[in-house]
Amino acid sequence: MLTNILSISLGAILINNFIFSQFLGCCPFLGCSNKMDTAVGMGIAVIFVMGLASAICWVVNEYILMKLGLGFMQTLTYILVIAVLVQFVEMFLKKSVPSLYSALGIYLPLITTNCAVLGVVLLNTQNNYNFLESTVYGITGGMGFMLAICLFASVREKLEFADYPKCFEGFPICLVSAGLLSLAFMGFSGMKIF
Amino acid sequence: MTTKQQLREGLITNNPVLVQQIGMCATMAITTSLFNGIGMGLSVLIILTCCNVVISAIRKIIPNEIRLAIFVVVIAGFVTIVDLLLQAFVPALSESLGVFIPLIVVNCIIIGRAEAFCQHEPVGLSFKDGIFQGLGYTCVLIIMCLFREFFGKGAFGGGLINTVNGVIGTGNGVQIFPAKYGALILTLPVGGFMCLGALIAVMQYALRRSAEKKEAQEKAEREAADAAEVKEAAE
Numbered sequence: 001m002l003t004n005i006l007s008i009s010l011g012a013i014l015i016n017n018f019i020f021s022q023f024l025g026c027c028p029f030l031g032c033s034n035k036m037d038t039a040v041g042m043g044i045a046v047i048f049v050m051g052l053a054s055a056i057c058w059v060v061n062e063y064i065l066m067k068l069g070l071g072f073m074q075t076l077t078y079i080l081v082i083a084v085l086v087q088f089v090e091m092f093l094k095k096s097v098p099s100l101y102s103a104l105g106i107y108l109p110l111i112t113t114n115c116a117v118l119g120v121v122l123l124n125t126q127n128n129y130n131f132l133e134s135t136v137y138g139i140t141g142g143m144g145f146m147l148a149i150c151l152f153a154s155v156r157e158k159l160e161f162a163d164y165p166k167c168f169e170g171f172p173i174c175l176v177s178a179g180l181l182s183l184a185f186m187g188f189s190g191m192k193i194f
Numbered sequence: 195m196t197t198k199q200q201l202r203e204g205l206i207t208n209n210p211v212l213v214q215q216i217g218m219c220a221t222m223a224i225t226t227s228l229f230n231g232i233g234m235g236l237s238v239l240i241i242l243t244c245c246n247v248v249i250s251a252i253r254k255i256i257p258n259e260i261r262l263a264i265f266v267v268v269i270a271g272f273v274t275i276v277d278l279l280l281q282a283f284v285p286a287l288s289e290s291l292g293v294f295i296p297l298i299v300v301n302c303i304i305i306g307r308a309e310a311f312c313q314h315e316p317v318g319l320s321f322k323d324g325i326f327q328g329l330g331y332t333c334v335l336i337i338m339c340l341f342r343e344f345f346g347k348g349a350f351g352g353g354l355i356n357t358v359n360g361v362i363g364t365g366n367g368v369q370i371f372p373a374k375y376g377a378l379i380l381t382l383p384v385g386g387f388m389c390l391g392a393l394i395a396v397m398q399y400a401l402r403r404s405a406e407k408k409e410a411q412e413k414a415e416r417e418a419a420d421a422a423e424v425k426e427a428a429e
Contacts, residue, residue: 021383023223027216027302072278075296076270083263112266113300115219122293167399171215172391179387186382 008133009140015189018116018141019148020182025116029149030174032107039153041100042107043146047139049089049111050120053082054138057121058131078121079112086112116145152178197322204326211334211390212397216302220294221335222386229353229363231339232332233287237280237295239328241272242304246324248272250312265308266299273299286353286363303331338389346380347373 018024025046032042057078065071090108093101101108111117120141124134155177164173208214211221217238224230248268249256256264277295280288288295298304307327312320343349351367358364366373379385 023219023383023386024297026219026222030218072274075274075277075299076267079266079270079299080263083266109262112262113302113305115297115300118300119293119297122296126293165395167402168391168395169398172395172398175387175391175394179384179391182387183379183382183384186384 005133005136008129008137010191012137012140013144013147014185015191017144017148017182017185017188018119019145020178020185021189022119024119025114025145028107028110028114029145029152030171030178032104033149033153033156033174036150036153036157038103039149040146041104043142043149045089045093045104045108045111046114046116046145047142049082049085050117050142050145051135051139053078053085053117053121054124054134055131056085057081058124058129058134061125062131074125075118075122078118082117082121083112116141148181151181155181200319200322201326201329204323204328204330205333206330207401209330209334209397210303210306210327211331212394213401214303214306215394216306217331218390220297220301221331221338222383222390224291224294225335225338225342225386225389226381227290227343227352228336228339228350228355228367229287230290231335232354233280233284234291234294235328235332235335237276238298238301238303238331239325241269241276241298242307242328242331243321243324244272245269245304246307246312246320247317249308250315250317250320253313256313261313262305262309265305269304269308270299284362286361290353290363303327334393338386338393342380342385342389343367344370346376346378346385348376349373 012018016022019026019029028042028046033039060077060081061074065073065077070077086109089111090101093104093108120138124137129137156174159173159177162173168176204210206213210217220234224234245265245268249265252264273296276298277288280295307323311323315323339352340350343352347366348371349367349369353363353365353367355367356365377385380389
C-alpha cells in the first residue's frame with residue numbers, strides 16, 4: 001500500500017510530470033510564469049483545486065454516477081464539480097488573500113479550464129484508483145505542476161536579459177525553453193519504485 | 195464580413211494556435227502521427243461548429259452572469275457525443291488520443307470562440323467561423339504531425355497509409371528513410387514544445403514581414419499622391 005502511494009506520488013511529481021511529459025495545463029503554465037510570486041500562488045491554488053477535485057469527483061463517480069449507471073455523464077459532471085470548486089476558491093481568496101487574488105487575475109477563474117485539473121480526474125477514473133490513491137495523485141500532480149511552474153518562472157526571469165531573434169519574442173522563446181526543461185525532466189524517466 | 199475574409203482569418207491572420215496562441219496542450223501532445231492529427235483536428239472542427247451554432251442560436255436568452263457555465267455545459271454535451279461515437283466507430287483513434295478527447299471540453303479554442311464571437315454574431319456567421327477556425331486548427335496539427343513524423347522517424351502518414359492488414363490506426367506509414375537516422379528528440383515531448391515554438395516564430399516573422407510590406411506600399415502610394423498634388427499645384 002505504502003509503496004503504491006509512493007510510486008504514484010513520485011510518478012506524478014517527477015517521472016510523468018503533468019506539464020513536461022503529459023502536456024496538461026500548458027496555458028496557465030505559460031501565462032502565469034512571469035513572476036515568481038504569481039507562479040507560487042498559482043501553484044498553491046492548483047494543488048488545492050486538484051486535490052479537492054480528485055477527492056470529490058471520486059465520491060461523485062463511485063456513489064452517484066456508477067450507482068445510477070450514468071457513466072457516460074462523467075465529463076459533464078466532472079467539469080461542473082470543478083467549476084463550482086474554483087468559484088469557491090475564488091471567493092475564499094478574495095476575502096482572505098486579496099493581494100494574491102489580484103495578482104492571479106484572469107487566470108484564477110481559468111483554473112476551471114485548466115486541462116491539468118480535468119485531466120487528473122479523468123486519469124483517476126481511467127486508472128481505477130481508489131479514494132486514497134486518487135487524492136494522492138491529485139495533490140502530487142498539483143505539486144508537480146507547482147515544481148514545473150516555479151522552475152520555469154526562474155528561467156523566465158533570466159530570459160528577460162537574453163538576446164534572441166525578434167521573431168521568437170513572446171510565446172516561442174518560452175516554448176523552446178520549456179522544451180529544454182522537459183528534456184531535463186526526461187532524465188527521471190528511468191527511475192522505478194517497486 | 196465575407197466568407198473569404200473569414201477563411202483567411204481562420205487559416206492565417208487569426209489562426210487559433212499560431213496567432214491567438216490558445217489550445218496548445220493538445221497540439222503539442224498528440225501530434226505524433228498523421229492519423230492522430232487528422233482525427234483530433236476533425237473532432238475539434240465538428241465540436242466547434244456544433245457549439246458555435248447552438249451558442250449563437252441561444253445567445254439572446256443566456257443571462258450574462260452565468261454565460262460561461264452554460265457554454266461549458268453545451269461544449270461538454272457535444273464532446274460526450276463525439277467521444278462516444280469515436281469509441282463506437284473508430285476505437286483505434288479513441289485509444290490513441292486517450293484522455294485528450296474528453297479534454298476538448300477545456301480546450302480554450304472552443305470556449306474562446308464562444309466568448310469572443312458567437313455570443314454577438316448570428317447563426318450563419320458563427321457556423322462558418324466554426325468551420326474555418328476548425329480548419330485552421332487542423333492545418334496546424336497536420337503540419338506539426340508531418341514535420342515531427344518525417345524528421346523524427348523518417349516516416350509519412352502514420353496510421354493512415356500502409357497500415358497493418360488494412361486496419362486504420364496501425365503501422366508507422368511509409369518509411370522514407372531509415373528510422374535510425376531520424377532526430378529521435380522530435381518524437382519525444384521535447385519535440386512538441388520546440389516544434390510549436392518554431393512554428394509560432396515563423397508565423398510571427400511572416401506576419402511582421404507582410405505588415406511591413408503593406409506599410410511600405412501604403413507609404414509609397416501616399417508619397418506618389420503627394421507628389422502628384424504638388425505637381426498639380428505647380429502647374
